[in-house]
Amino acid sequence: MPKRTGFTLLEVLLVIVLIGILASVVVLNFAGDTAEEQVDKEAVRFQQVFQFIAESAQLRQQEWGLVVTENSYAFVYFNDNTWQWVQEPVAARAYTLPDGLSLQLELDGLPGAEQNLLSQLDWQQDEETTFAATKTEEKPPLPQVFILSSGEISPFRLNFNAIADLKAVQMQVGTDFSIPLTRYTADEN
Known part of the structure; x- marks a missing residue:
C-alpha cells in the first residue's frame, strides 16, 4: 500500500481556526481606544505636562x-x-x-476665586488676539490660568469631554492653588 502524504481535513480546519483567532486578536488590538480610554489618556497627558510647566516656573522663577x-x-x-x-x-x-x-475650562465659583489676587490685576494687551498657535510670530492671548514662580496657580477645572454611544464621557483635572493637579471622573464630581 502506498504511503499517503498531505494534511487531513481536521488539520486544515484546525489551522484555519487558529489563523482566525490570531486575526481577531490583532484587529481588536488595533481597533483604537474607547472614548473613556481616550479621555483618560488626554487628561493624563495634560496633567503631566502641566506638572512639568509648574515645576519649571518655580525653578526658572518665571x-x-x-x-x-x-x-x-x-x-x-x-x-x-x-x-x-x-x-x-x-x-x-x-x-x-x-x-x-x-475641553471646557471652569474658573468661576471655585474656592478662593474672589480672594485671588490674579483676578484683581488689570491684564491688558494692545490688541485682541485669537488662539491660533500654529503661527509662532502671532502674539498670544492672555492666559486664562496663571502659573506663578511662587508655586501658586490660579484655581481652575479643565473638563475633557467625549460622546460615545450616546453617552457623555468626562474627566476633570484641576487645582485650587497648587500642584499636584487632581483628576476626577464624572461620578466623583
Missing part, C-alpha cells in the same frame, strides 16, 4: 500661563513684558485634541 480653547490648549510664558508662546519643551507647545474630544 511666570507661565495656560490658554484653552474648545479643542486645544497651549502654554505661554511672560518675558520682556509680553506673553510669548512656548517653543521648548515640545510637549508644552499648542496641542490639539483628537477628533471627538473637547
Whole structure:
C-alpha cells in the first residue's frame, strides 16, 4: 500500500481556526481606544505636562500661563513684558485634541476665586488676539490660568469631554492653588 502524504481535513480546519483567532486578536488590538480610554489618556497627558510647566516656573522663577480653547490648549510664558508662546519643551507647545474630544475650562465659583489676587490685576494687551498657535510670530492671548514662580496657580477645572454611544464621557483635572493637579471622573464630581 502506498504511503499517503498531505494534511487531513481536521488539520486544515484546525489551522484555519487558529489563523482566525490570531486575526481577531490583532484587529481588536488595533481597533483604537474607547472614548473613556481616550479621555483618560488626554487628561493624563495634560496633567503631566502641566506638572512639568509648574515645576519649571518655580525653578526658572518665571511666570507661565495656560490658554484653552474648545479643542486645544497651549502654554505661554511672560518675558520682556509680553506673553510669548512656548517653543521648548515640545510637549508644552499648542496641542490639539483628537477628533471627538473637547475641553471646557471652569474658573468661576471655585474656592478662593474672589480672594485671588490674579483676578484683581488689570491684564491688558494692545490688541485682541485669537488662539491660533500654529503661527509662532502671532502674539498670544492672555492666559486664562496663571502659573506663578511662587508655586501658586490660579484655581481652575479643565473638563475633557467625549460622546460615545450616546453617552457623555468626562474627566476633570484641576487645582485650587497648587500642584499636584487632581483628576476626577464624572461620578466623583
